[in-house]
Amino acid sequence: MGKEGQRQRRGAVACGHPATAAAADEILAEGGNAFDAVLAAFCAACAAEPVLASLGGGGFLLAQPANREPLLYDFFVQTPKQRPDPAALDFYPILADFGTATQEFQIGVGAVAVPGAVGGLFAIHDDLASLPMTRIVEPAARLAREGVELRPIDGYLFDVVSPILKATPEARGLFLNDEGRLLAPGERLRQPRLADSLEALAGEGARLFYEGDFARRLVRLCRESGGLLDEADLAEYRVERRKPFVCDYRGHRVTTNPPPSCGGILIAFALALLSKAEPARLGAGTLEGLDLLARVMSQTNKARIEAHLAEGAEIAAGRLFEPALLKRYQDEVGGHPGFSRGTTHISVVDGDGNLAAMSLSNGEGCGTLLPGCGIMLNNMLGEEDLNHGGFHRWPEDCRLSSMMAPSLATSDEGALYAIGSGGSNRIRTAVLQVLVNLLDHRMDMAAATEAPRLHVEGESANLEGGLPEAAAAALSGQGYRTIAWPRHNLFFGGVHGVALSADGALSAAGDPRRGGAALVRAA
Known part of the structure; x- marks a missing residue:
């Protein structure tokens, strides 16, 4: 849009990497608003967090311009229009090694869904930004060209998905050092082709990716290498602008990602269930509070399963939840395939009260880069949650559902919050607990983020280090198989959040579980 911004806008950012935060801060210093800043951080995350974010993936932005209603931008990936011939696909398994366990992922060009990231970048810019795109991509292009030094957590993620980073010659050229070893902490990842691509897109717009040279490269790759995308898949991709789901929680307003995402x-x-309990029962870290959270998480799991299994299913929780909302969940989520894997999140608020919560994912990446462009393509069609009866059975031309839940809240005192998390199916429990910490326990953002967490899934209750020692025994007595984690762990998500208090004070916290970073610009 290129409107003249004010100089030195106040603001705060929280995200998954210091370089991502620095990009947003640079744009705030230029006078950009929260939406300029979150777009700059988005681009920078592609350079600094390449396992989690890419222009070849997709995501969501929950945006609330100051004194206006919020809007959800769905730029997640789309399934192809054509049915696959499995025998013709480049689609194969790899084992990701987490150190204590391994997990099989499907990669290859045949796992690539229609990317939405570039479409989202420009749709958000057209609607909400104040600075030109050429300025917004500058920090990311500089970072990609000069390189980013890998941290220990980056090295860990590289090791986990090393078969993907070594899958093709172009990927090996990017992620291996001169000695042929995977880049390690302390070494620099440089992505000059990604820098060129960011600058080209800033100059030519989204059409370059969906109808221009980048589109032709992607279609040719799919035709020659066992993929599914064609010209129509790209040209007809659309960013969906959705009305967010808004609920009242004890007089606080919570806004979040609506269906078809789950x-x-x-x-x-879960908030609706908690709202029926006396606030005193939710004491932070108390046995009674943990027992209540465990019961709510368990009922939420049941509702999720039942909503997928049968129309008209009711939850076994004393009808604590409004039937209309459960029906909406059944109708709008049940028919969409789901995705729940590797993600990162960016939250930004500026001094004018503009709020941005953006969640991004590339799956793990398919192992193949868009030829000559330095853009790792997604592997969303290799997600097991899409294919309970076997792979390649997804509905054609359908927006994927997601566990990603960028969320905003306004407290009964007028404080504004933007939060979100990575962490697969732990996203919902991580965000829930941080909201409870902020709204019920009145914690500041750092304390709310760092407080130890619980995650209940099926018959298992995972307890993070720092919870009362008696909690494991109490939950075991309720029939759960308890798993005690000795300390903070990335298993429990990575909630990055920002706040603007009712009196105008800014704060931010990046989750230490996932190498989070935060910056506050006071003037």
Whole structure:
């Protein structure tokens, strides 16, 4: 849009990497608003967090311009229009090694869904930004060209998905050092082709990716290498602008990602159950509070399963939840395939009260880069949650559902919050607990983020280090198989959040579980 911004806008950012935060801060210093800043951080995350974010993936932005209603931008990936011939696909398994366990992922060009990231970048810019795109991509292009030094957590993620980073010659050229070893902490990842691509897109717009040279490269790659995308898949991709789901929680207003994605509606479901309990029962870190949270998480799991299994299913929770919302969940989520894997999140607020919560994912990446462009393509069609009866059975031309749940809240005192998390199916429990910490326990953002967490899934209750020692025994007595984690762990998500208090004070916290970073610009 290129409107003249004010100089030195106040603001705060929280995200998954210091370089991502620095990009947003640079744009705030230029006078950009929260939406300029979150777009700059988005681009920078592609350079600094390449396992989690890419222009070849997709995501969501929950935006609330100051004194206006919020809007959800769905730029997640789309399934192809054509049915696959499995025998013709480049689609194969790899084992990701987490150190204590391994997990099989499917990669290859045949796992690539229609990317939405570039479409989202420009749709958000057209609607909400104040600075030109050429300025917004500058920090990311500089970072990609000069390189980013890998941290220990980056090295860990590289090791986990090393078969993907070594899958093709172009990927090996990017992620291996001169000695042929995977880049390690302390070494620099440089992505000059990604820098060129960011600058080209800033100059030519989204059409370059969906109808121009980048589109032709992607279609040719799919035709020659066992993929599924064609010209129509790209040219007809659309960013969906959706009305967010809004709920009242004890006089606070919570806004989150609506159907067809499932994470936000599950968080709203859990809040509805919690709202029926006396606030005193939710004491932070108390046995009674943990027992209540465990019961709510368990009922939310049941509702999620039942909503997928049968029309008209009712939850076994004393009808604590509004039937209309459960029906909406059943109708709008049940028919969409789901995705719940590797993600990162960016939250930004500026001094004018503009709020941005953006969640991004590339799956793990398919192992193949868009030829000559330095853009790792997604592997969303290799997600097991899409294919309970076997792979390649997804519905054609359908937006994927997601557990990602960028969320906003306004407290009964007028404080504004923007939060979100990575962490697969732990996203909903991580965001839920941080909301409870902020709204019920009146914690500041750092304390709310760092407080130890619980995650209940099926018959298992995972307890993070720092919870009362008696909690494991109490939950075992309720029939759960308890798993005690000795300290903070990335298993429990990575909630990055920002706040603007009712009196105008800014704060931010990046989750230490996932190498989070935060910056506050006071003037």
